Amino acid sequence: MQKDASLTTPAAIRKLVRAGDYSGHTSGFAPGFVQANLVILPKQYAFDFLQFSQANPKSCPIIATSHSPGVTDMPTVGEDIDIRSDLPRYRIFKNGQMVEEVTDISDVWRDDLVTFLIGCSFSFEEALIAAGLEIRNITEHKNVPMYVTNMPCQSAGMFHANMVVSMRPMKPADAIRAIQVCSRFPSVHGAPVHFGDPAAIGIKNINKPEFGDAVTIKNGEVPVFWACGVTPQIAIANAAPDFCITHSPGHMLITDIPNSRMAAL
Amino acid sequence: MQKDASLTTPAAIRKLVRAGDYSGHTSGFAPGFVQANLVILPKQYAFDFLQFSQANPKSCPIIATSHSPGVTDMPTVGEDIDIRSDLPRYRIFKNGQMVEEVTDISDVWRDDLVTFLIGCSFSFEEALIAAGLEIRNITEHKNVPMYVTNMPCQSAGMFHANMVVSMRPMKPADAIRAIQVCSRFPSVHGAPVHFGDPAAIGIKNINKPEFGDAVTIKNGEVPVFWACGVTPQIAIANAAPDFCITHSPGHMLITDIPNSRMAAL
Incomplete structure (x- = not known):
């Protein structure tokens, strides 16, 4: 991928990724904007996972969750996001084991899936x-x-x-x-x-x-x-839910949120 | 000294000290209120000392200075303060050497003296x-x-x-x-x-x-x-000004400033 001027905005990078034209890591892309870890779980596990996150905010700081199961947009973190295609690479887990690494999860999407975006270093x-x-x-x-x-x-x-x-x-x-x-x-x-x-x-x-x-x-x-x-990710491996999707390490969702907006003070 | 209820306010403690009825250390007195280190220097050294303080704010954080040479009140830090008598114990230095430890400095006061109050741990x-x-x-x-x-x-x-x-x-x-x-x-x-x-x-x-x-x-x-x-204090000992007064270690000025007001956030 050429990192030309047109690809420095989060939306431009997401569009390229969505089209299947980039599937590499996102380190150093769109400087100044929040990149997020991804966890997608069936609704039956969602409350417990959110409770785990809220009890351990330093390890698992939640930036956003999907507003209801099955929806694929994330309007609070970026315009026109489709969570099924806007990350360069995903990992699919069954019963705690990774079964596949893919660049698009549209074909495994389900109406009961809940998305969690987690802050990143x-x-x-x-x-x-x-x-x-x-x-x-x-x-x-x-x-x-x-x-x-x-x-x-x-x-x-x-x-x-x-x-x-x-x-x-x-x-x-x-x-x-x-x-x-x-x-x-x-x-x-x-x-x-x-x-x-x-x-x-x-x-x-x-x-x-x-x-x-x-x-x-x-x-x-x-x-x-x-x-x-x-x-x-370790907590999910330990829990071994029957189905789960995460990003591949280093292949993050690039949001429209400026890093500066994450500052508490 | 009996630490009864009437002596828990900064003003009450200062009054007792001013009257010559207490000359001990102030650790644990008037909880919640700022206690200050004291440095008094002739006007000829005042600018350099203030410049030293402002260049080294972690070592020498200035809480207040007297508003003009010779004045003995400190209205921004406490009501009716007389800096000559409101600390339990003072040290008088000449040419960098301590020459006397006293409980009142009224008899050595001069019209050219400038007072510095410095934050304390x-x-x-x-x-x-x-x-x-x-x-x-x-x-x-x-x-x-x-x-x-x-x-x-x-x-x-x-x-x-x-x-x-x-x-x-x-x-x-x-x-x-x-x-x-x-x-x-x-x-x-x-x-x-x-x-x-x-x-x-x-x-x-x-x-x-x-x-x-x-x-x-x-x-x-x-x-x-x-x-x-x-x-x-080391900087003053190194400089060896012809005249200087400090508090005795642990014998501080108790101000009317709540510790909470020192918080930046």
């Missing part, structure tokens, strides 16, 4: 960069390293998981600034949940993340840990 | 306790430990100093909460300046503070460091 990383902080995974062109902790989320119905965290190494003074900046963004994971000793939250080897890539931790830096949107 | 400690956090020096009934760092303040005229920091040990999750809470209080030292490795800011031995008392650092806790109001 891209938004707060942009705010941190604007504050002059270095994001190591961006500098090193890697996926952010993610770890399964020993910190249990509050469970709700069938949904339960230990918190998954992402990690960005920083000098302590930068970490303090990052805590201030991210505290303004509760809808996109908010302030970190831990810094320093990985073992204190059950991480055995900081160089062996369960998801993503290891990044360099320089002398004088400490690992800083944020609650991560992979947590609800 | 008592205010943010109260906010941290209200947030459910433990303050180790309070739990252990000790003075907070303070350390001279290798971080230079921005100098102004004759005033220069390395930053002095106070330290409170906390678990990382509590430290993150403390950073959020203290960020709301820029006038009383604000957010911490460092956490973790003491050597990174030039502290050789965390168990040997230069001022105050060592406190217990428990397993799983990290030292968290705040800029400290002792910094301007």
Whole structure:
């Protein structure tokens, strides 16, 4: 895909994706606009999942839900969205197992499906960069390293998981600034949940993340840990609902919401 | 002193102190009200000192200055304050050396003296306790430990100093909460300046503070460091002005300003 001027607006990118002309990741696309994680569940699981999200807002910050089962637009987050085609890549799960990765879910759509959009770290990383902080995974062109902790989320119905965290190494003074900046963004994971000793939250080897890539931790830096949107994916895998659709990692919904509108203050 | 109900208001305590009936420390007095550090300098040094303060607001947060040289009231911080008698104990310095500790400075008052009131950690400690956090020096009934760092303040005229920091040990999750809470209080030292490795800011031995008392650092806790109001005292000692008055440590001016009014948000 050519990233020309006509494709820098969220609507232009969604149109291209909808037409089937782009199916890659969305990192760095439409700078300044919120990108969202996607979870689609049958109505019978929707209340429990929403309850799980609301009990664990740092791991699973809900940006929007579809206003009723079966509808495919999301008017509060973007114009003319069709949730069945506007993400570059989807994963379809049956009984907790991924069965297919597709670029369009129109043919498996059902009238009982409820859509959840969940905040994503891209938004707060942009705010941190604007504050002059270095994001190591961006500098090193890697996926952010993610770890399964020993910190249990509050469970709700069938949904339960230990918190998954992402990690960005920083000098302590930068970490303090990052805590201030991210505290303004509760809808996109908010302030970190831990810094320093990985073992204190059950991480055995900081160089062996369960998801993503290891990044360099320089002398004088400490690992800083944020609650991560992979947590609800683990909760869904644990719950093993008979049917579920998510985005493919890194292949997000690009919304019309400016990142700045996510700031609490 | 009996801490009966009539002595819980700032004005009542100041009246007692003014009458010469109390000359002890003010820790825990008039809960909810701002207590202030005091610096009094001849007018010839006033601009440089104010410039030092404004360049180093975390170490030297100015709450108020007298509105002109020689005046002894401070109407913006309290009713009927007489700065010459309303603190329990003062220190008089000549050429950078302490020459006397007194309970009243009326007999050394001069028409060229300018008063500076500087924010104090008592205010943010109260906010941290209200947030459910433990303050180790309070739990252990000790003075907070303070350390001279290798971080230079921005100098102004004759005033220069390395930053002095106070330290409170906390678990990382509590430290993150403390950073959020203290960020709301820029006038009383604000957010911490460092956490973790003491050597990174030039502290050789965390168990040997230069001022105050060592406190217990428990397993799983990290030292968290705040800029400290002792910094301007070091700057004054370095500058060695021919004349200067400060409060005695712990013997503060109790103002009529509610701590809550110091919150930026």
